[in-house]
Amino acid sequence: MSHGNEHEPCEPTLDACALQDRRDFMRHGLMAVGALIAMGAVPERLAALERTLATGRRVGNELRYPVPTADGATIDRANNLIIARFNGEAIAFVLECPHRGENVRWQANNNRFFCPKHESTFEPNGARIQGKAERGMDRYAIRREGDELVVTTTEKVRSTNAEAWAAAKVSL
Known part of the structure; x- marks a missing residue:
């Protein structure tokens, strides 16, 4: 048949x-x-897709990454980390959603982070938009040294600590 x-x-x-x-x-x-x-994978977006995966160079408790040349998100699955560049700032996030630890994904077409497990969404700066997550994405301390971003991974900074969370970014 x-x-x-x-x-x-x-x-x-x-x-x-x-x-x-x-x-x-x-x-x-x-x-x-x-x-x-x-x-939405038109040619200009395909270039952004190519740079979404990277692995930082570890030096002790720190990870080093080249400063991104354009806005977007760079995912480092090996180190459970995201480097995001937006509006002249760089932020280092924990890859996991603060709700239940599922890895978040960058949605370039919506300019946001998305957790597929319970559909939480986050702004490019990690602030919670909606979903089951009760807070924004956790950040790491970050600084710039020349052409590199240096991320300290010993302590996660929660959005519930507003002052420390707001400070966990670097101007580019």
């Missing part, structure tokens, strides 16, 4: 088999391109 999108197995020597495989390849390739476009 055929369902319309299935095809009979081809003999490798038949030209029709190669044609059918090329058609399948093109159909699947076009679907993948369509999905990228639907997600």
Whole structure:
């Protein structure tokens, strides 16, 4: 029984088999391109996607990263950390949502962080927008040394400590 999108197995020597495989390849390739476009992955955004993953250079209790050249978020999964650059400032966040520890994701098309487990959302500065999280994203102390950002990972700064949380950023 055929369902319309299935095809009979081809003999490798038949030209029709190669044609059918090329058609399948093109159909699947076009679907993948369509999905990228639907997600907003236009060429200028593809460049931003390329820089979303990085690993900091560890020196004792500190991690060192190059200063980002454009606004956006750099995810360091190995060190459970996010470096975000927005409006002339850099902030280092804990990768985990403050609600239940699920890793947050950067949504460039919405200019926000998102926790997929309970749908909490956060502004680029880590402030809570909505969801089950009861506070903003936790930050780390950060400073600039030349062309590097230096993040101290020994203590998380919660948004409930408003003064320390507001200070845990650096002007660029």
